[in-house]
Amino acid sequence: MKKYDKLVKNAAGRMVPTIINGEEHVPFMGVGKYKPKGRKHAPYIASSIDYPDDGNKQVASLKEALIKAGLKDGMTISTHHHFRNGDLIANQIFDIAKELGVKDLRWYPSASFPCQERLIEYLEDGTINRIEGSMNGPLGKFASEGKMKGLAVLRSHGGRYQAIQDGEVQIDIAVIAAPSADPFGNANGVNGPASCGLLGFALGDSQYADRVIIVTDNIVPFPCIPWQIHGNYVDYVVKVDKVGLPEKIISGTTQITKSPDRLLIAEITAKFCEEAGLIYDGFSYQAGAGGTALSIGNYFGDILKKNDWKASFIRAGSNQYPVKLLEEGYVKYILDGQTFDMEGIRSMRENANHVNTSPFTSYNYHGKGNFASMVDVVVLGATEVDVNFNANVVTHSDGYMLHGIGGWQNCLFSKCTIIPIPLFRDRIPVIIDEVTTLCGPGEMIDVIVTERGIAINPLRKDLIEKTKHSNLPIKTIEELKAEAEAICGVPEKPRLDDEIIAAIKWVDGTVIDVVRKVPS
């Protein structure tokens, strides 16, 4: 089977395959242009006849559960990434597959992390054919060098749910690691030694997979409350000694940056939002877990306090900082997709206004709306932005694919999307002529904030108007690019192979761009 075939030019002008890993895919047609017809995908009808009346679905080991679930060549196995770099289960699944001699698996994680680096061995020996999911770090490097047998497919969090729901990806076996579960399979992320807050990324997997296995190190008697995952979707429950490493689950960047340059960018971003009138009593925002984003959230908090305003909700990635605002009463609700520290987990456990969400509620484009478009301000990162405001989050300027899309594409639907980034990173200009990989169309990106100036998308005449008499350093994006090049020099165009190693999906399931092989 060819990894990909039949390239066409999509609406963004990028050459993309319409056949990927033997299946047909639709090229990107423009934002809001593609509307699929037909019904959603559904798993087989199950019957209580096949499940014990006493509700006890426990089996002795993960291996037994996988055998019972019918693990065989070519299947699709899904996992979630709520344990981040402290995940202990994904590697075990493929150790078992290898032991059983199973080949050509498709791994469908909501994201992969450096702790799964040793799966490279199984990608090399054919146990795993490909990864369809975000690849952070070493696995991305492996794929970038063209070493993966199948073509990687990268989707946003919302796009992952959409692909499951639409039947584009049929999950054969979902393995859901859970900090707490009962023998029936009800499970949550808020309790237990490996608590991670919630299990929202696994919701679609539980609903649509043919077989669902819950793996936990903390069996509680029925009922496991809250039941973030419903046992009614679950086939088997496995008790293991340890499901995740708490110290690595609570990782990511959870501290406000100490870098004076990043703090300056955060300060300018908050000031821009204030002067542009984006912050008001009842406003809502999303600020991620990076050091800069966290300090922007903090500055937003200061502005709320100064005016005695309340934010109606924060979309998070929560940790101690938004939790503090919630508890001080400056924010009414946290709508949380993943928790990043113990404070986030505690708050979600104790506070009814700290609500767990899923990619279905927050991001799924093929639903009857979603929350993302209701947020006033989102603050996002990027590896590159071009003069047309298109942005890249998956590859670096040298072509290496080292990051996933996460909720990034989905968040672009907010009322105002702001990307605060340094103008250059160790001589690498961030604003360039054309992004290496197109992840977000420029029409959806409103403001770029750098330490050397702010560029407002010309489409946002309202923002330009509102800030034109301010003291803010507003420049055109071309001016910013020229400034970076005056300092760094004009970069050469990196040489990439023609060979495609990954497809990038847009939120509606269409192919917006591809990633090409980095020459070895």
Next chain:
Amino acid sequence: MNKQSTAGNRGPGIKSDCFVELELLPYGGIQIELKSKVKALYGESIERLANDILNVFGIKNARLSIEDTGALEIIIAARIEAAIKKIVETDLEYLFPVIEENKNATDKDQFRFSRLYLPGNSPKLMLNAGIHHPNGVILDLEDSVAPDKKFEARFIIRNALRSMNFYGAERMVRINQNKKGLDDLRYLVPHSVNLILIPKAEDADDILQVNQVIDILKKEKGINHQIWLMPIIESARGVINAYEIATSANNVASLAIGLEDYTADLGTIRTNEGNESFFARSMIVTAAKAAGIQPIDSVFSDVADMEALARNVQTSKGLGFEGMGCIHPRQIAVIHENFAPDPDEIEKAKKIVLAFKEAEAKGLGVVSLGSKMIDPPVVKRAQKTIELATKMGKLSSDWDNN
């Protein structure tokens, strides 16, 4: 054995810098080995640059290895030139053009509230110093540079003075003490420096020696603009001679105090309250004011405690200081905010400036406010206060139009 040398920094945590190793060979032409994290984007241009520099210095046979972590061209060039000059005797220089932004001269009495110390051999920290808008940047050749790195730091500082944009900050350099400091001047005076800080100044002679070298270099290179001096008083002897130092030359613009060395000289310990240095600080302020120049306070070293810094600045301003050093960009805003004119000062300055304008309009030679005569320096000071208040957003620029 072939002649070998190295220059630059490498290792964990080093970014935007490079480390070069040069070996002169008897034959075999030029071999360049480049390891760079930006090779895909700048590999060819780095090799071109390296070849050009070797060519300028007439080196035909050599092995040059470059480990680059994203250094700018001016940094890579400084490293290669330093490595060459460690083993090759030459008067040639590899110079980049002076950028437009760095061609300005500065005024003797311009505001020097904040001046940010930047270690002279750490290009990463220099790169973004200007975006925090200190009144001045101090590229330091003295205490923050290890003895074996002082030679190569001169090339970094020279290239930065010419080509790094500091966004309007006054370009200052702290030279080394004694003879080494005098030797530093060759790398500064012809290269767009605005002000030289002279460490451990103890008497007028220390200043005159520096000026002597500056004058020779200015004549030699045809430099016409003024290069200001800021002697730093860091010893008991310096404190006693403060007035002599302040009045030693016309280009002495400010008098600074360095408290770490001063308290060590006294044999006492530096405290946050600063009782041990009260006399010295008052002496510096008095000597500077008597000489008609700016008294500048020492740095505040706890970079995490912004509230303590704010109190420190208020005390400093209360004693009569007109600026202080900073060692972290986050200190700049706090220093400006607390040295800035307060509402009372602004009101007073507005009245004086309006009175001056009125007198001017009427063609009067004497400015008076109520029954009081206003001396020209007071008017000038008031104009400065207004200018500053406007610059800092504390006063609208059209304040006198209503």
